[in-house]
Amino acid sequence: MKQIDLVYQTMLAELGQRSLDAAWTADFPPEGRFTPVTVKGRKYWYFDIPDGQGGKTRRYVGPADDQDIAQRVETHKREKDDLRARRRMVSSLTREGGMIAPDSMSGDVIEALAAGGLFRLRGVLIGTVAFQTYSGILGVRLPMAAILTGDADVAQDYAVSSEVDDSLPPILELVQSVDPTFRPVPHRSGAAASSAFVNGSGYRVEFLTTNRGSDDYLDQPAKMPALGGASADPLRFLDFLIRDPVRTMLLHKSGVPVTVPDPSRYAVHKLIVASRRQYGGQGSVKRSKDIRQAALLFEALQQTRRTSDLALVYNEAWERGHTWQEGIRAGAGMLTDEDRNRLGDCLRAGAMQIGEDITMPF
Incomplete structure (x- = not known):
C-alpha cells in the first residue's frame, strides 16, 4: 500500500482549516456576487445568487457608502479568490496526491x-x-x-x-x-x-x-x-x-x-456487520465489500503504526460480550489467510503498546 506524500497530507490539513474559516459565507455564498445598483442617484449593493435554472435571485444588502458593507464586499472578493484556491487544492490532492x-x-x-x-x-x-x-x-x-x-x-x-x-x-x-x-x-x-x-x-x-x-x-x-x-x-x-x-x-x-x-472503529465494525449480512443477492455483495474495506484498513493501520488505536477499540468491542465476540470471530473468519495474519500481527503489536491482553478472534 503506497503512502501519500507528506506535502499532500499537509495540504489536506490546510484545506480543512481554510474550509472551516470560510463557513461564515452562508449569507453570501461564494457562487453569488455583489452587484452595485444606482437608484435615484444613490448607489446600493445587491447580492445575486444563481437559481439553478439559468436565472438568479437578488437580495438587497445596503447602501454602498456603508463602511461595514464595503468591508463585507471586499472580504467576499478575497473569499472567492480563496474558493478558487481551495478548488485547485482539491484537484491536486485527488489527481496528484492519490486521495x-x-x-x-x-x-x-x-x-x-x-x-x-x-x-x-x-x-x-x-x-x-x-x-x-x-x-x-x-x-x-x-x-x-x-x-x-x-x-x-x-x-x-x-x-x-x-x-x-x-x-x-x-x-x-x-x-x-x-x-x-x-x-x-x-x-x-x-x-x-x-x-x-x-x-x-x-x-x-x-x-x-x-x-x-x-x-x-x-x-x-x-x-x-x-x-x-x-x-x-x-x-x-x-x-x-x-x-x-x-x-x-x-x-x-x-x-x-x-x-x-475513527478508522479503527470502522474496521472492527465492518467485521461485525459482515457477519450479520444475509446470504445471496445484495447481502453477499455488501458482505464482500465490508470484508475488503476492513482488510484494507488493517493494512493501512499496520503500515502507519496505528496498531495501538486498533487494539484499544478491538478490546472495547470484545468486552461488550458474547454477541460482539461472535460477530468479530465470524467476520475475521471471512478474511483471507493473509489478511487474517495481518490482523493478528496488528493486534499483537497494539497489545504490546497499550499494555493490555488481547483475545484473538481465531
Missing part, C-alpha cells in the same frame, strides 16, 4: 446536508462515502474498487437528536435541491415516517441511529427531532461506530468539512 474524491452525486448530497447543519448537529457520515476519506486521514492510497457506492449513509445518536434543541431544514428540500427527483421511501414497517430518500436513478440517502434497547426497536423508525423531518432506522452496534468521530474533508468541489468514524 479519493466522491462521485458527484454523493459529493453534492453531502455538501447540501453539511450546509444545512448536519455536522454542526453532530451527524456522522458513515458507510463507503466515509471510507473514501480514510485515504487522507491515514495518508495511504486506497484502491478505487473498494470505494464505489450508490448511496450515502448518515448517522446521528438518538440522544443527541433529542437534546440539541435545533434542527436541519426539511431533509426532503435539502436533497431535492441537489436532484428534484428525490422522494421519501416508504418505510418497511408501514410507518408514515421515512428514514431514506431515493432519486430517479436509484441513488439512496439513508439515516440511521443508535438502538436504544432491545431488538424490538429495529423494525420501527425512530423520530429524530434534529433531522429536519426525517426519521432514522435504529441499528445495533452503531453506538460503537460513531463514538469519538474525527473531522476531515470530503474532497468535493472546494472541500466539504465532514465528521466520520
